[in-house]
Amino acid sequence: MFNALSGELSYKDETRVFLQTGGVEWEIHTTRISANALPEPGRAARLYVHLYVREDQLRLYGFATAAERAAFLDLLKVEGVGPKQAQKILSGIEVHQLAEALETENLDRLSSIPGIGPKTAQKILLKLRGKLSLGPAPGESLEEDLAGALAGMGFDRKAVRGAVATVMRGLRDSALPREELERELFKRALALLGGQEAGL
Known part of the structure; x- marks a missing residue:
């Protein structure tokens, strides 16, 4: 499966962008934070993508950083959180702020994020505490970029960190x-990582 799409940005608003690449214009759903980080239409852009597939739904999501995509995929593991809600959550908080709120068990901060009520905040905390990397601040390094892409493929985060190092x-x-x-x-x-899995 593809990891990212690169091309010319032809349109963007706070929830989606259109990206032209290889003669195809992709409609990509995104977060407000990612949209703000992308250049203006008419310029080149790259998005880390995830294709969400269900029987009645086929939707492409894209993010300005691999870390945000990894957080999106983690949120989908929480019971009751679907892609639209995960998109809304990540429109209201930076990934590093979300990770910090989880690490400090700050339920008030989590509950204040648009799209999260107290019950959902508790579910997210129980499911994801300790599983989102604080990492370096935005302006991500090559290591973070690579680790995010591999984690997005489903590899264990601890194994990914070791392999990348x-x-x-x-x-x-x-x-x-x-x-x-x-x-x-x-x-x-x-x-x-493939060799490690084969040896299990």
Whole structure:
């Protein structure tokens, strides 16, 4: 499954964007925070995507950072939280602020997020406390980008962190351009994680 889409942004508002790539214009649902982080229409953009599939629904969601996509997927694991509510939640709070509220068990902060009432806040806290990485502040590093993409594929977060650290040590001083370096790191980390799963 594809990890991200790159192309020219042709339209955006606070809940969706249109992205032209390869002769196709994609309608991508997004958060207010991601929409604000994207450039104005007519410029190049990249979104980390997730295709939500149900019998009666096929909808593409996209995010400005891999960390936000990972948080979106985590929220979908909470009973009673669907993609529209997860989208609304992440429109009202930055990923790092959400992680901090979970780590400090700040129910008042969680309950104040649009789309979350006290009961839902409690469910999110019980399900996700300790499972969202605080990570570095926005302006994410290559390591965070890579880890978010791998976690979004369903790999265990602890295993992902170990694999990313291992491959980064091997290529930290590489002179490859960022895009080539990212592809090589992703390939090596994926092979490492695949080997670990095969050995279980």
